[in-house]
Amino acid sequence: MSTDRITRAQAAQATTERLIAAAHRAFAERGFAEVSLDALAAEAGVTRGALHHHFGNKAGLFEAVLRRIDAEIAAEMQAVWDAKADAWEGFRACFHVYLDAVLRPDRRRILFQDAPAVLGMKSVDILMESGFGDMVSDLQGLIANRRISAPDAEALGHLLNGASINLAFWAAEDPADQGRRDRAHAALAALFDGLTQAP
Incomplete structure (x- = not known):
């Protein structure tokens, strides 16, 4: 059971890291206003729902x-x-x-x-x-x-x-x-x- 929790936590951390890395590149290249959450989610290989789950909204991701x-x-x-x-x-x-x-x-x-x-x-x-x-x-x-x-x-x-x-x-x-x-x-x-x- 603890292994499942660790695995879920590791998966959540990996998702967070991918989203932050993808957002960093996108915000640096195009600026906040021009970045699409759908495109970010696709680049990070996650759903838009996962993005909202981890960061709430685009401003939350930007703060991260x-x-x-x-x-x-x-x-x-x-x-x-x-x-x-x-x-x-x-x-x-x-x-x-x-x-x-x-x-x-x-x-x-x-x-x-x-x-x-x-x-x-x-x-x-x-x-x-x-x-x-x-x-x-x-x-x-x-x-x-x-x-x-x-x-x-x-x-x-x-x-x-x-x-x-x-x-x-x-x-x-x-x-x-x-x-x-x-x-x-x-x-x-x-x-x-x-x-x-x-x-």
């Missing part, structure tokens, strides 16, 4: 894609953090990785065009709240170890979160390849240089 992208970006940042011997250098590097990660072509349209329209402020909350507690904890350690000069880790966390999200939106809207991505990286580097204290 957004959360998956957010988790992928977090994993990319964690890998960079783990590779750095110095905590402050790792922290700084993560923000640069984040900027490049959100501007990837397969993520850019989803994050910066469709997410605000489909989910409103909830989309920004998802992106800004992910890992926020860990970031504040890291900042507290960096302040305590005198690696950075800042009076309040939580306030600084909100400042850095807001700055990075706004820079990403600005870079994503680059109308004629004006080098906004490079300029955003330069601005981040200058901000971090201003916080840095000698080790």
Whole structure:
């Protein structure tokens, strides 16, 4: 009996994964408004009823894609953090990785065009709240170890979160390849240089 439950759970998870993968590709290529649920279900090899069962509606599926992208970006940042011997250098590097990660072509349209329209402020909350507690904890350690000069880790966390999200939106809207991505990286580097204290 438990084997049947595990098998059903595994099948449900496989269906969820196929739908999220198919939706990610479709939303990135065509945009939310142009994606048909029937076509998505067919591409994932499931019925439209299965799609509704797992996600409720197209907006629910879109939110699942957004959360998956957010988790992928977090994993990319964690890998960079783990590779750095110095905590402050790792922290700084993560923000640069984040900027490049959100501007990837397969993520850019989803994050910066469709997410605000489909989910409103909830989309920004998802992106800004992910890992926020860990970031504040890291900042507290960096302040305590005198690696950075800042009076309040939580306030600084909100400042850095807001700055990075706004820079990403600005870079994503680059109308004629004006080098906004490079300029955003330069601005981040200058901000971090201003916080840095000698080790």
